[in-house]
Amino acid sequence: MSLWLALVGACVVISCTPGAGAVNTMSNSLGSGWARSIWGILGQQLALVVHIAIVAAGVGALVSRSQVAFDAIRYVGAGYLVYLGIRQFRASTAVGAVAQEVREPAWSMLRRGLLVNLTNPKAIVFFLAFLPQFVRLDRPLVPQYAVVGATVVVVDVLVMWFLFASAARGLVRLTSTESGRRTLNRVFGCLFVGVGILLVTVH
Structure with missing residues (x-):
């Protein structure tokens, strides 16, 4: 139990x-509403399950040791984030508030989160560095990884x-005006691009 509580705190x-x-x-919450943002979150969780x-399976060690594989995934990921940022930056603000525009399909949000x-x-x-601290090698591994x-x-x-x-909901009032929607689109566009650049430059 103490090990699990430490895991919860770290998570x-x-x-x-x-x-x-x-x-x-936050972008999904602003664009499609707080409740529907869960689809993007679930997509992100599917990716976490894949990573775990x-x-x-031990493949993570191979990826971490192969600079070519690591860089290939890293540049693809950075490129995708920059693409999302540019699309967000150029998003239309002409019709209605962001939350009232044609809502993005759940599958699209889930896929992007993934x-x-x-x-x-x-x-x-x-x-690879985090999980072994919460796994005991003298116990069955599958149930432990399932719990983790x-x-x-x-x-x-x-x-x-x-x-x-929920924090993004506090920004909804800004979507009542075209200038506010334009500002939010540009802010989140820049954030996506910034994270993409960090993915490439930070080692």
């Missing part, structure tokens, strides 16, 4: 750290939905 700290997932969640499975987290190779390296994975996902969903998505 809370990690999830509260702003990153591409947080930016994506990769680490549990790609935002999946194309971050540093998440694999992070989990479930904990990581539940904590991240709660933090993303009730912290970042």
